Amino acid sequence: MELSRKAMSIRPSTTIEISSKAAQMKADGLDVVSFGAGEPDFDTPAHICQAAIDAIHNGKTRYTPAAGTTALREAVCRKFKRDNGLDYTFSQVVISNGGKHALMNVFMAILNEGDEVIIPAPYWLSYSEMVKIAGGTPVIIHTKKENGYMVTKEELEQAYTEKTKAFVMTSPSNPTGMISSLEDLQMIADFAVKHDILVVSDEIYEKLIYDEGKRHISIASLGQEIYDRTIVVNGVAKTYAMTGWRIGYAAAPLAIAKLMSALQSHMTSNPNSIAQEATIAALDGSQECVVEMCKQFKARRDYIYEREEAIPMLSALKPEGAFYLFVDVSGTYGKSYQGKEIHSAADFAKILLEEKYVAVIPCADFGMPDHIRLSYATSMEQIQKGMDRIEQMVKELV
Ligand code: GLU
Numbered sequence: 001m002e003l004s005r006k007a008m009s010i011r012p013s014t015t016i017e018i019s020s021k022a023a024q025m026k027a028d029g030l031d032v033v034s035f036g037a038g039e040p041d042f043d044t045p046a047h048i049c050q051a052a053i054d055a056i057h058n059g060k061t062r063y064t065p066a067a068g069t070t071a072l073r074e075a076v077c078r079k080f081k082r083d084n085g086l087d088y089t090f091s092q093v094v095i096s097n098g099g100k101h102a103l104m105n106v107f108m109a110i111l112n113e114g115d116e117v118i119i120p121a122p123y124w125l126s127y128s129e130m131v132k133i134a135g136g137t138p139v140i141i142h143t144k145k146e147n148g149y150m151v152t153k154e155e156l157e158q159a160y161t162e163k164t165k166a167f168v169m170t171s172p173s174n175p176t177g178m179i180s181s182l183e184d185l186q187m188i189a190d191f192a193v194k195h196d197i198l199v200v201s202d203e204i205y206e207k208l209i210y211d212e213g214k215r216h217i218s219i220a221s222l223g224q225e226i227y228d229r230t231i232v233v234n235g236v237a238k239t240y241a242m243t244g245w246r247i248g249y250a251a252a253p254l255a256i257a258k259l260m261s262a263l264q265s266h267m268t269s270n271p272n273s274i275a276q277e278a279t280i281a282a283l284d285g286s287q288e289c290v291v292e293m294c295k296q297f298k299a300r301r302d303y304i305y306e307r308e309e310a311i312p313m314l315s316a317l318k319p320e321g322a323f324y325l326f327v328d329v330s331g332t333y334g335k336s337y338q339g340k341e342i343h344s345a346a347d348f349a350k351i352l353l354e355e356k357y358v359a360v361i362p363c364a365d366f367g368m369p370d371h372i373r374l375s376y377a378t379s380m381e382q383i384q385k386g387m388d389r390i391e392q393m394v395k396e397l398v
Pocket of ligand 1: 015
């Protein structure tokens with residue numbers, strides 16, 4: 001029997017696979033350092049946990065509307081107004097089971113068979129697979145390091161065809177950590193308006209920005225025409241250390257939001273009612289916890305980048321946000337570790353995990369096979385240990 005061709009064309013998520021492998025190795029008693037999945041090592045702040053406990057005691061344990069409770073959707077509208085200067089009504093907001101699910105809903109709501117979606121590489125590996133699941137065709141642009149991994153106007157125009165339906169962007173970026181400037185955003189907005197295509201803007205890392213003078217701007221805030229063509233996706237996982245709670249959200253033109261809600265009503269009914277209450281506390285409550293976590297991420301960013309730059313044959317751009325370091329390892333190609341030759345980032349990552357017990361993500365599935373990604377959402381002690389081991393491995397290459 002032939003199973004689903006579509007499902008068989010999808011690659012499983014490497015970020016999830018490698019992180020699970022590292023967790024299993026740890027459970028087996030190995031001293032593994034994981035720079036795998038982007039998951040904050042902090043506990044969810046106490047006031048958010050308390051809101052969930054209260055929700056259970058107050059009977060908030062039943063189905064909610066498919067798109068989420070009105071109270072949470074209104075809290076999300078307040079957040080968009082406060083942080084991004086964006087005006088949405090609650091009916092334009094759909095709460096989902098994590099940012100990933102919000103994105104999947106978006107692609108299912110906007111794509112028809114054969115529609116093309118432009119995705120600049122490096123990109124977070126799930127975008128291309130989600131587009132395929134929704135019947136679309138990913139069109140990849142390979143951005144350049146000398147452009148800060150930002151797409152150019154020429155590259156965009158070259159990628160455009162009559163079938164282009166949407167453009168996907170992430171700022172701050174996973175995996176590079178780079179932030180789109182106002183000029184970058186304006187150029188993309190002009191392109192989208194000119195060709196009347198949609199922009200899917202993944203802003204899940206918006207609060208994780210480390211340098212004076214750098215700030216997050218939502219592309220949807222650049223005027224009515226681009227607002228009308230943008231779907232903003234965000235969530236609480238990264239900002240509030242709430243990865244396991246699975247709450248993401250999207251804000252969109254009303255017609256798109258309605259479709260997303262209808263799809264969700266059949267697929268999952270609604271996101272977890274208790275986690276929705278906790279999310280209201282996260283968004284409406286004190287943001288001091290975010291400031292504190294950000295401070296720690298910044299110290300880790302500074303340290304990991306400095307260590308990486310001191311290692312010969314590796315190179316990276318200093319990330320400006322998110323919690324990833326995107327490292328070019330092609331300088332090690334042709335070298336061997338105890339007889340094992342390196343020809344790709346996948347080889348590098350495999351040797352590193354097997355010989356030095358350090359898990360990193362090889363980035364072929366991010367559209368850049370010469371790179372690895374290190375998540376520094378882990379403790380300083382782990383980062384020190386992991387970087388010592390990477391340095392040691394590179395030293396031992398012949
Ligand atoms: N988004 C995170 C990452 O890139 C979590 C894992 C995943 O969903 O891919 O590591």
